[in-house]
Amino acid sequence: MLSLLSGIPMFCLATFLPKLAPRLSSRLIIRIGLAAIVAACLLMALGVEQDAVGAALFAGTMLGGIGVGAVNSQANNAVASAVRGRDAEQSGGIQGAARNIGLALGTAVGGTCLLLAMATLFASGAAEASIAGDLVRTAAEQGSTLMGPEAFAELAATWGAAPADGAALAAIHSQAQADALRLTFGLLGAVMALSLIGTRHLVETAAGR
Numbered sequence: 001m002l003s004l005l006s007g008i009p010m011f012c013l014a015t016f017l018p019k020l021a022p023r024l025s026s027r028l029i030i031r032i033g034l035a036a037i038v039a040a041c042l043l044m045a046l047g048v049e050q051d052a053v054g055a056a057l058f059a060g061t062m063l064g065g066i067g068v069g070a071v072n073s074q075a076n077n078a079v080a081s082a083v084r085g086r087d088a089e090q091s092g093g094i095q096g097a098a099r100n101i102g103l104a105l106g107t108a109v110g111g112t113c114l115l116l117a118m119a120t121l122f123a124s125g126a127a128e129a130s131i132a133g134d135l136v137r138t139a140a141e142q143g144s145t146l147m148g149p150e151a152f153a154e155l156a157a158t159w160g161a162a163p164a165d166g167a168a169l170a171a172i173h174s175q176a177q178a179d180a181l182r183l184t185f186g187l188l189g190a191v192m193a194l195s196l197i198g199t200r201h202l203v204e205t206a207a208g209r
Contacts, residue, residue: 005058006065013069018077026074027202033070034196040064041189045182050174051149081203114184119144121176129172131165139169149174 017029040063047057079091119140126136138159147155149170156166 002058002061005062006068008065009062010065010069010072013066014072017070017073026078027199029074030071030078030202031196031199033067033074034192034199036063036067036070037192038189038196040067041185041192045185045189048178048181048185050178078202110184110188113187114180115144117180117183118146118176121179122173125172125176126169129168131168135159135161135165135169139173146177147173 040060043056043060043063045060047054047060076092076095079095083091122144123140126139129136135156139156139161152173153163153166153170156169157163161169
């Protein structure tokens with residue numbers, strides 16, 4: 001569902017926006033798209049709850065797809081217009097390679113931040129709870145794994161945890177998971193906000209001018 005909510009508007013805007021609004025400012029469209037992604041990250045952070053996800057997460061996912069689609073609809077022209085003749089012909093391949101590298105790095109960095117935040121927050125919460133040290137150390141190895149509280153409680157039972165301790169560890173893990181997701185979405189939003197600074201002086205292009 002989340003993939004459809006982001007993918008459909010992304011595809012539609014990237015494909016049809018240049019044709020439907022050829023005279024709109026490309027710089028403005030890109031900056032509006034980036035601002036939409038920032039707002040989407042904030043909405044997704046707000047939509048993360050300890051035991052579920054709220055409507056804001058779905059709204060943010062759709063808004064993020066709109067933002068990415070708006071940026072993609074103008075990115076090729078913006079890059080090609082910043083260079084001359086022969087360089088413009090080569091810019092498409094370079095831009096594609098840069099996107100793939102950026103996607104890989106972004107996924108790796110975002111995922112690493114999420115897992116490190118989960119592990120750190122879980123370890124901190126577990127250390128404050130009155131639970132046996134050996135059990136906490138065993139649970140900490142699973143602290144960076146995304147799963148629901150029921151699944152985590154069942155996993156804790158396989159370590160020999162009493163029902164009360166398993167429920168406590170599951171609650172700590174659930175809270176750490178939600179906080180880590182909020183932190184990661186917030187970090188992504190901050191990175192996208194910084195990108196707005198770098199797009200202030202984009203070469204202005206608009207098809208049909």
